Amino acid sequence: MLPTARKLSFSEVPVVDLAPAWRDAAGRQEVAQAIADAAGTVGFFYIKNHGLSDEDIRAIFQTAVDFHSLPLEDKMAVSVKLNNHAQGYLYGMSKGNDKNISENLQEAFQIRRPLAADDPGLLAGKPLHGLIPWPPAMPDLEPRMMAYYEKVNELGYWLLGMFEQSLGLAADTLKASFAKDMNSLRLLHYPPQRPDESGEHLGARNHTDTNAFTILAQDVNGGLEVRNREGEWVAVPPMAGTLVVNVGEVLKVWTDGVFTSAVHRVINRSGNERYSIPFFMYPSYDALIQPLIQNPDPANIAPEDLPTSFPRRPFVYGELKSRNVARIMPQKETA
Ligand SMILES: O=C(O)CCC(=O)C(=O)O
Numbered sequence: 101m102l103p104t105a106r107k108l109s110f111s112e113v114p115v116v117d118l119a120p121a122w123r124d125a126a127g128r129q130e131v132a133q134a135i136a137d138a139a140g141t142v143g144f145f146y147i148k149n150h151g152l153s154d155e156d157i158r159a160i161f162q163t164a165v166d167f168h169s170l171p172l173e174d175k176m177a178v179s180v181k182l183n184n185h186a187q188g189y190l191y192g193m194s195k196g197n198d199k200n201i202s203e204n205l206q207e208a209f210q211i212r213r214p215l216a217a218d219d220p221g222l223l224a225g226k227p228l229h230g231l232i233p234w235p236p237a238m239p240d241l242e243p244r245m246m247a248y249y250e251k252v253n254e255l256g257y258w259l260l261g262m263f264e265q266s267l268g269l270a271a272d273t274l275k276a277s278f279a280k281d282m283n284s285l286r287l288l289h290y291p292p293q294r295p296d297e298s299g300e301h302l303g304a305r306n307h308t309d310t311n312a313f314t315i316l317a318q319d320v321n322g323g324l325e326v327r328n329r330e331g332e333w334v335a336v337p338p339m340a341g342t343l344v345v346n347v348g349e350v351l352k353v354w355t356d357g358v359f360t361s362a363v364h365r366v367i368n369r370s371g372n373e374r375y376s377i378p379f380f381m382y383p384s385y386d387a388l389i390q391p392l393i394q395n396p397d398p399a400n401i402a403p404e405d406l407p408t409s410f411p412r413r414p415f416v417y418g419e420l421k422s423r424n425v426a427r428i429m430p431q432k433e434t435a
């Protein structure tokens with residue numbers, strides 16, 4: 101049988117209304133405090149009044165449906181297996197070189213911030229640097245995806261400023277690590293799972309996100325679950341008019357574990373095809389990531405034993421990130 105999750109009311113994953121923050125300085129401080137509370141206790145929260153329109157979100161879901169409806173051979177023509185920078189089509193039932201994890205059922209089309217043709221990292225063949233393999237079979241994928249990317253990227257930078265304020269850091273302290281960000285957008289598709297499956301393969305296996313934070317749009321089908329500190333799986337059901345924000349490993353390290361990079365997974369029990377659109381705030385390859393504050397309560401830290409866990413000591417972001425990508429995602433085999 102597939103594992104089950106305790107069904108809890110929306111209030112279990114807090115909702116942060118961003119409206120006061122757009123209004124004035126006092127409203128901004130109130131929202132920053134609500135974000136700190138949510139990031140410190142749950143690591144996941146819904147945001148409402150986030151500024152993206154219903155039409156923006158409807159359009160990107162349609163783009164995801166249109167891409168994933170292409171014939172498999174058209175998707176495989178831009179497979180992540182054809183490059184070593186984890187961009188393009190991530191086929192279903194895939195994983196990287198980690199022997200201890202199971203394949204994910206999800207399939208995706210994934211990109212990072214486009215690089216200029218004369219980008220030095222690109223020309224030098226730096227890890228995680230490559231041109232996006234846009235599929236010839238869908239010429240309008242690039243404009244449709246980039247239209248959403250630009251809007252959600254702007255929201256991402258605005259939220260980064262809110263995280264700075266929530267930690268009492270000077271403006272642009274965290275932003276300095278994003279001078280050449282590797283922000284990323286994925287169009288995800290999850291086939292339905294039958295209740296009598298063993299659960300060896302999930303839509304998305306237990307993981308934490310290896311970025312600063314994620315902004316997720318999910319459809320009406322549900323399936324995202326977050327593990328709380330008691331080890332129970334708590335559903336993060338779809339809620340109209342909201343996006344989901346979750347803390348990743350980088351914010352965990354910056355805060356020495358005060359903010360929780362919560363373990364989560366996806367099991368699509370809905371009987372329907374599920375789509376979701378996560379946007380990831382990834383620092384620059386060369387950013388030095390290290391704790392910026394000291395955790396006053398070091399015993400109160402979520403488990404850090406996953407292939408996606410990052411250590412709470414200084415590291416060059418891209419070096420750990422590229423190793424992590426090789427563990428979790430297939431890439432071109434090099435001799
Ligand atoms: O599809 C979802 O709801 C979550 C996706 C996710 O966790 C991820 O891509 O890191």
Ligand SMILES: [Fe+2]
Nearest residue numbers: 307308309364
């Ligand atoms: Fe995730």
